[in-house]
Amino acid sequence: xxxxxxxxxxxxxxxxxxxxxxxxxxxxxxxxxxxxxxxxxxxxxxxxxxxxxxxxxxxxxxxxxxxxxxxxxxxxxxxxxxxxxxxxxxxxxxxxxxxxxxxxxxxxxxxxxxxxxxxxxxxxxxxxxxxxxxxxxxxxxxxxxxxxxxxxxxxxxxxxxxxxxxxxxxxxxxxxxxxxxxxxxxxxxxxxxxxxxxxxxxxxxxxxxxxxxxxxxxxxxxxxxxxxxxxxxxxxxxxxxxxxxxxxxxxxxxxxxxxxxxxxxxxxxxxxxxxxxxxxxxxxxxxxxxxxxxxxxxxxxxxxxxxxxxxxxxxxxxxxxxxxxxxxxxxxxxxxxxxxxxxxxxxxxxxxxxxxxxxxxxxxxxxxxxxxxxxxxxxxxxxxxxxxxxxxxxxxxxxxxxxxxxxxxxxxxxxxxxxxxxxxxxxxxxxxxxxxxxxxxxxxxxxxxxxxxxxxxxxxxxxxxxxxxxxxxxxxxxxxxxxxxxxxxxxxxxxxxxxxx
Numbered sequence: 417x418x419x420x421x422x423x424x425x426x427x428x429x430x431x432x433x434x435x436x437x438x439x440x441x442x443x444x445x446x447x448x449x450x451x452x453x454x455x456x457x458x459x460x461x462x463x464x465x466x467x468x469x470x471x472x473x474x475x476x477x478x479x480x481x482x483x484x485x486x487x488x489x490x491x492x493x494x495x496x497x498x499x500x501x502x503x504x505x506x507x508x509x510x511x512x513x514x515x516x517x518x519x520x521x522x523x524x525x526x527x528x529x530x531x532x533x534x535x536x537x538x539x540x541x542x543x544x545x546x547x548x549x550x551x552x553x554x555x556x557x558x559x560x561x562x563x564x565x566x567x568x569x570x571x572x573x574x575x576x577x578x579x580x581x582x583x584x585x586x587x588x589x590x591x592x593x594x595x596x597x598x599x600x601x602x603x604x605x606x607x608x609x610x611x612x613x614x615x616x617x618x619x620x621x622x623x624x625x626x627x628x629x630x631x632x633x634x635x636x637x638x639x640x641x642x643x644x645x646x647x648x649x650x651x652x653x654x655x656x657x658x659x660x661x662x663x664x665x666x667x668x669x670x671x672x673x674x675x676x677x678x679x680x681x682x683x684x685x686x687x688x689x690x691x692x693x694x695x696x697x698x699x700x701x702x703x704x705x706x707x708x709x710x711x712x713x714x715x716x717x718x719x720x721x722x723x724x725x726x727x728x729x730x731x732x733x734x735x736x737x738x739x740x741x742x743x744x745x746x747x748x749x750x751x752x753x754x755x756x757x758x759x760x761x762x763x764x765x766x767x768x769x770x771x772x773x774x775x776x777x778x779x780x781x782x783x784x785x786x787x788x789x790x791x792x793x794x795x796x797x798x799x800x801x802x803x804x805x806x807x808x809x810x811x812x813x814x815x816x817x818x819x820x821x822x823x824x825x826x827x828x829x830x831x832x833x834x835x836x837x838x839x840x841x842x843x844x845x846x847x848x849x850x851x852x853x854x855x856x857x858x859x860x861x862x863x864x865x866x867x868x869x870x871x872x873x874x875x876x877x878x879x880x881x882x883x884x885x886x887x888x889x890x891x892x893x894x895x896x897x898x899x900x901x902x903x904x905x906x907x908x909x910x911x912x913x914x915x916x917x
Contacts, residue, residue, distance in 0.1 A: 423506045425904055431459040434498045442485040448476045462778040463813035465513040475508045477501045516819035520826045524792045525684035525709045525769045527643050529617050531556035536773050536794030537621035544605045550804045557617030562594035562648045563602045564623045576731030578721045587747040588797050589721040603640045610641035621646040627676040634680030645683050650690035650715035652742045664690030667702035678707035689713040696755045697762050710769030714752045716742025745797040749775025760789035779813030787833035848894040852910030858884045864898035872897045
């Protein structure tokens, strides 16, 4: 039954059950031609307004007796079908949002981009066919998978995931190296892509083993038609020393190889930074002072994601063994945002073009990076999980956000969040913000009580009859752990008052 009282909770939960099928049978089965799959996908990717706008004006689901869409739902073969009718009925209670004309084009490192959303240098941008499909769907550009003067000998398997409860995965570990294509093959891909898609932006990611190779590769990719050269100083699991993150952790090597690249090209240069370091500002400044135009951050985080407690092997398992790999996905977004902020807060880097990478799945994630000063966004893990089609909701969601907030251009939000992040000592420590409890929404589950007692300040008690929380303000410190754990969002920020002296 449709429960509109908790629709903000139930809608994401119900949409999260969808398998996001290719050529979805639910859409084919709908006798009214409703784009059921696209609507649910938009909801999954935080584009609720776009989902609502796709609904027909007179939704037939309430009177539909056949429920054909749910009869063919493949999720029903696992347990129960996705409640498509319930999702659409709940969405129909929202008003449609008119999208105003907004400009999401942007100039990055002096190169005009139709939008700032690029594929990052990885398996998702590895040959002509793949990139052409991405361009056709609307990606503004790509960073081609790292090109070198050698071809690595890859292992199998090379991917593994970190799970949490019912979430498919929150992070992805890979032990994959750079492009498995020859240098000549990659140069041909770049030439053909630039010929067929001249308005799209191609970043050529390169990796050399010495000064001569960095210069050589930069010259070849420049001649092939690349728009920007990206120096991969950050791959965390290259097989040989002196490559990848070994370079990015050494400011002197960063500077030397950046100078070598500058000798081989007149194009803008991006230095791709490793997060496997304490202070990213130091190598970033070294790169800029040596001739780089901008910074790309972050690459994947060195990781071990699991241990099989039956075999004691860790994944991805190659004949019982594995190696340290690169961790990506939604889970690293906070790490990436912190590094972006640290560089944008430095006086030598604050005006340097920045390409944001790490944990970007939706338009909302992308907007967060942009508000911290990024003019370009690179995406991999979301595409690996959901496909190039995520760009549709990234673009639409961003346009709807901008137009609904009165912005005419995406450039207007670049760096908007930077002034709100200040040193810890400058935060207001003379007041306290108490939680506010919505009694009508509270289910009486006691989650807030358990967390407050076992992990907070023992400021809550649970009413014996209703199960609802009762707060002791003399013990409450305003930490908001209760707000974080409430499963139905019945707790929110309340009044802020001065602390008693």
